[in-house]
């Protein structure tokens with residue numbers, strides 16, 4: 001099977017397995033794990049933040065950020081297609097008691113400053129007040145869109161003008177930086193905290209990072225403990241995470257493969273595929289008379305893993321374990337199954 005379901009499906013490299021075996025470890029809840037400490041230091045530097053926290057998953061990182069930035073009962077302002085709204089089990093409500101206010105950001109993927117201003121709520125006798133603006137880059141559900149610095153900046157500035165902090169769900173923020181050819185630190189500079197995944201395109205088996213100011217990360221560390229995310233000899237999994245930080249430039253290969261895949265699939269009768277910004281390819285199969293579910297099933301039966309995305313759309317995600325030859329083979333298999 002050519003597995004294009006997600007960039008999370010990659011297996012750790014030999015170097016990562018060796019790094020895990022050889023990792024210098026200690027009890028990280030006591031701050032004693034040198035490998036975790038190094039990972040947190042390097043991750044913070046990479047995104048130009050003061051400090052960073054190692055967390056088991058991106059979901060936990062986002063939820064810790066939301067809880068740490070806000071007070072119970074406040075509003076969080078977010079795009080209606082955001083991962084934190086769609087795919088995190090209503091955690092914003094369950095774990096932080098937040099009221100979610102969504103806006104439709106369309107292809108821009110982040111709100112315009114006008115949308116931010118119009119949807120921020122000032123606290124008064126009747127209204128809870130907005131506690132956080134949350135952005136996403138790249139934007140997964142909108143097709144791996146790489147949001148340019150200026151749009152992140154404009155949204156963040158509109159929130160900051162009203163003293164509302166800004167979190168970035170940057171699960172794939174390095175994909176955005178590579179696609180836009182900007183320093184990740186520049187992309188993240190307008191926001192107060194960022195979560196990014198080590199376990200997606202960067203190839204680590206486990207783990208994500210939550211970065212921000214020293215003061216924010218100190219409080220986030222307590223929230224992580226509250227949610228049960230305080231880990232002990234975590235250097236065993238942090239060591240492959242350190243290897244993963246060296247894989248940022250490699251993401252360009254996934255993007256080139258995604259463009260080749262999109263090109264190839266767009267050439268098949270009945271399929272319509274926009275050119276992807278990054279490693280997420282969204283295929284529309286309406287013209288072929290197939291729903292997303294039906295098309296995904298046909299692809300899977302033909303040996304190409306993917307997932308239904310919308311009523312008539314399917315998502316393919318290029319990754320480290322998929323070569324250019326695999327992509328060409330995937331296009332051939334899908335063309336045959338639809339012929």
Ligand SMILES: *Cc1c(COP(=O)(O)O)cnc(C)c1O
Pocket residue numbers: 056057058059060062083084136138139140169171172197199208
């Ligand atoms: C994958 C993803 C997450 C969550 O990461 P997990 O490690 O799977 O919990 C959060 N946000 C976005 C945009 C993602 O794509």
